[in-house]
């Protein structure tokens with residue numbers, strides 16, 4: 001079981017999500033990226049993530065490919081929140097922005113979120129987009145969290161804007177998905193275990209199809 005292998009700070013610390021009322025506009029700052037047409041095209045993007053290791057100079061020095069990182073992240077979230085497939089899928093795809101717009105570390109969450117918003121819905125897109133502000137939020141409110149970051153993640157933090165200003169902290173807390181975004185972020189940091197392969201991308205195919213079908217009729 002992945003939980004036997006991966007250190008999971010949000011379980012160990014007894015972390016629980018909190019609910020807040022939204023004041024942050026979902027999808028603010030939309031990109032001009034073309035949206036994912038269908039699940040097949042999204043799977044193609046994810047397969048390309050297997051070719052992009054986090055050790056590339058434009059990413060960071062983590063030891064797993066972005067696809068393996070996403071699979072580990074999704075598995076952690078599936079264990080923590082087995083009923084929440086949107087959160088799990090957000091964990092799976094949260095770093096696709098690195099493939100969509102290589103080198104744009106600061107905006108990779110936004111690129112990924114906008115790519116899937118039409119296909120998978122606003123909540124998944126918001127969670128993908130918020131995983132970067134969630135890191136900045138945690139660094140701001142929890143000094144121990146920064147010590148848990150990998151060297152690479154710490155280096156990227158500078159590019160991503162560093163700590164939030166007080167007003168930005170309040171805006172983040174006001175987003176209805178902020179608690180889940182923090183949970184995704186904690187899993188994100190834990191999902192960098194070299195040699196751990198929690199399932200395959202194909203195992204997520206039916207989940208992605210189900211989410212896309214749900215949003216196609218919504």
Ligand SMILES: [Fe+2]
Nearest residue numbers: 069094095188
């Ligand atoms: Fe990540």
